Amino acid sequence: RSGVLADCSVHSFVDLGINQYLVVFLVLYLLISVALYLMNRVNVILASILFLLFIITTFITGGNQYVGIFIVVYIFGNLLVIIPQQTKISSVPLNYNIYGKEFILFAGMMLLFGFSVIVLFWTSLPILTNIFASEPSAADIATYNQFALPFAIIYALLLTIAPLVTYNVPELKNWQSKAAIFGGVAVVIGGLLYFFLDVSLSLSLVFASVFFGLMFYLLLKDSLIKLVPAIAGFVVTIVIGYLSGVTNAVYMLFFALAAMVTVSNLVSIIKHIPSSLKIAGAQISHLGFGLMLIGILGSSVYTxxxxxxxxxxxxxxxxxxxxxxxxxxxxxxxxxxxxxxxxxxxxxxxxxxxxxxxxxxxxxxxxxxxxxxxxxxxxxxxxxxxxxxxxNDGEIILKKNEPLKISEYTLTFKDFEMISHESEEGMTVKVLIDVDDAVHKHEIAPAVYMKTGSGRETTDIPATFGHTELYSVSVQQILADQGAVKVSIPGLNQTGxxxxxxxxxxxxxxxxxxWIGTILIMLGSVVVFFRRKAEIA
Structure with a gap:
């Protein structure tokens, strides 16, 4: 609720009553983690940034004028706490060998981090444009899809490789010459996509990069054997797409990569059945991700x-x-x-x-x-x-002193009565109407209150009539130049x-x-949770 997005922002749906509990939780989590050295340097910094963002959104929502002071104090205080503890916070050097599981995990995290930055930028666009332009603007859904697609394609490669690699990293000799050959092949693939299959330049580069990375894993005999089912899934999907009439090369390749993820992780899960299924939580989630990609593209493109x-x-x-x-x-x-x-x-x-x-x-x-x-x-x-x-749900026009018979009732508009309010910037206009049902005749006075000061507004004051006050009369419009009034009587006049x-x-x-993919992602997370819980115990 920054003032730009107002009640349409995500924060407008957050219950501010839980803030105090979340603040306590975040503070305790951060302090305990630092004290016990449970997190490495990056995680400590990320946790502190998360806490800062949470406080900022709270202050912005509440309109606190001291938010700038708080940010400065918090950042300097954070530095004073973290910098002296750098030598005490444990950190293990990362192995950047592309054949190791550590590299796949690191690349996946960096990919998610980059995508989160892009999402943060586009969701903050109304605020940013309000600062630098007279009218705020927002990104449409197509913009998010345009930026999400390349990330999903690269992520599909990582999740295809993830179940095949281990922490025992093999060495690749003469990789420089092989990289040059693979680079040439990737350029040819990108050129074919761009010049002959009408794929955009950015996506052609992304697909070329994916095939470039995949070729490195095909060099190792062990990886090549493990990748055979995934590659078969890729080829079969291409054939099925072609026979089904899919003509868009991007969609076909996207489906094929999603099939690679699905097959690769499904084969890995089958190998863990039944004895070691508890260590296959990641593969279950990755299988869900592959199915989710298929469902997202199929349901959105072919709807x-x-x-x-x-x-x-x-x-x-x-x-x-x-x-x-x-x-x-x-x-x-x-x-x-x-x-x-x-x-x-x-x-x-x-x-x-x-x-x-x-x-x-x-x-x-x-x-x-x-x-x-x-x-x-x-x-x-x-x-x-x-x-x-x-x-019009009973909306009718009554002219002054002209009886109008509707059903069993005769309505006659008699006059206006204006009441000023000395203590307020407004006035009340009553509409005097005689109601005759051939047995009884009485007067009703529906009214409208009009505020005449800054922020003009009107408030309806209905009147009722009929047996057990069945009908309600509301003033819709005062037609002073015609000596008439437009009123609404729901349920009485239903001729429209x-x-x-x-x-x-x-x-x-x-x-x-x-939906199946989403459920599998959640199920895989649960499996990982219980596995880690058992290991800690």
């Missing part, structure tokens, strides 16, 4: 959609389903208001969908939540876009046309791979 406009009580068709709109559970002002949607398959079986569409005053906009039908090979999304041409639902029905193929 199709049909937009329907359905009047209430009517139906339309999409993807072999007959979709019918039956109104709303409440109204658009009601929190989490659900739309009543039915859909039928070709056999006439009825299903119920309850997508949500409602107005949020806090966020000053309409909130939309799709209904999802899960299938094995695709998911069907029912996403409400808009409820259009809503009937029915409302229409604009709904987007989209079909997302193989998105189940995304």
């Amino acid at each position: 199709t959609n049909e937009q329907l406009v359905i009047p209430r009580g009517s139906a339309d068709e999409a993807y072999g389903y007959t979709v019918m709109y039956n109104g709303m559970e409440n109204d658009l002002e009601y929190p989490k208001n659900k739309l009543l949607v039915s859909y039928y398959n070709d056999k006439g079986t009825e299903y119920q969908a309850r997508p949500e569409l409602y107005y949020s005053a806090r966020l000053n906009g309409f909130m939309k939540k799709p209904y999802v039908e899960n299938n094995l090979m695709y998911d069907l999304y029912f996403s409400p876009m808009q409820v259009q041409d809503l009937q 046309p029915p409302d229409r639902l604009i709904i987007d029905v989209s079909k997302k193929p193989i998105i189940i791979f995304l």
Whole structure:
């Protein structure tokens, strides 16, 4: 809630009441880690930066004017604590040999760090542009995808190699001459992608770099044998993609690399079954990552959609389903208001969908939540876009001293009554209306309060009438030049046309791979947690 993103920022959804507990946790974690030398130098610094960022976001959210002073004091205090302890904090030299597991872990962490910096930049773009420009701007989703794709491609290579390498690092002789040959082959591959397959220059360089790195591992006989299943998965995916009509070279290569990750880690997991499965947590998570890549690309690139406009009580068709709109559970002002949607398959079986569409005053906009039908090979999304041409819901115009009969009631607008408020910058306008139901006649006075000072606003003050005060009258507009008033009486006058639902029905193929991959990543993390817990014990 920096003032630029306001209530649309991620921080607006964070409960500030938990800050005090998180602060205590971070402080204790940092102090204990330093005292026991549990973290190396980099981790200590990263933990302190995390704490600093957390405090800054808290101060910004609360609008604290001393945030700048705090940052300076914290940084210098941090340096005074960490620098004298440098010799006491343990650190093991890193082996940068590309055939070692340490290098793969280091490269993976640096890749994630680089991607996090890019994400931080684009998410902070509204704040940065507000500083240097008159109007803040934000990056669209396509920008994130454009930068994420190269990282995902390189990460796929690392996760393919990860289960094949160990901490016992072999030495490669005459690597300089081999690197020159591999570099030439990589340049040829990049050139083919760029000049003949219409791949962008940046992605051509990324793919060329991936093949360059992969060729080093093919030199070692042991690695070559282990990579055979993964390479077979790569080739088979290319063939399947070609036969399926995939013409985009980037998509085909991306699918193939994701298949390499999946096959490489799946083979490794199978080798650990059943005796040593507890040490295969990383492979389980990496298998999930490969499946997740397949699901993300397949569901985003090959998603199709049909937009329907359905009047209430009517139906339309999409993807072999007959979709019918039956109104709303409440109204658009009601929190989490659900739309009543039915859909039928070709056999006439009825299903119920309850997508949500409602107005949020806090966020000053309409909130939309799709209904999802899960299938094995695709998911069907029912996403409400808009409820259009809503009937006026009893909205009528009453002219002065002209009776208007609606149902069993006769309404006559008599006059305006204005009440000023000396203690406030505003006034109340009452609308005097006679209501006659042929048995009783009485006067009601719906009103509207108008604030006339800075920040003009109006407040509706409805009146009720009818048996058990059944109907509520609200002033919609005062037509002083016409000697009339526009009022709304929901439920009394329902003669307008029915409302229409604009709904987007989209079909997302193989998105189940995304969910399976996500579950496997979590499962792998759990396996690693219990393994490390047992080792510590």
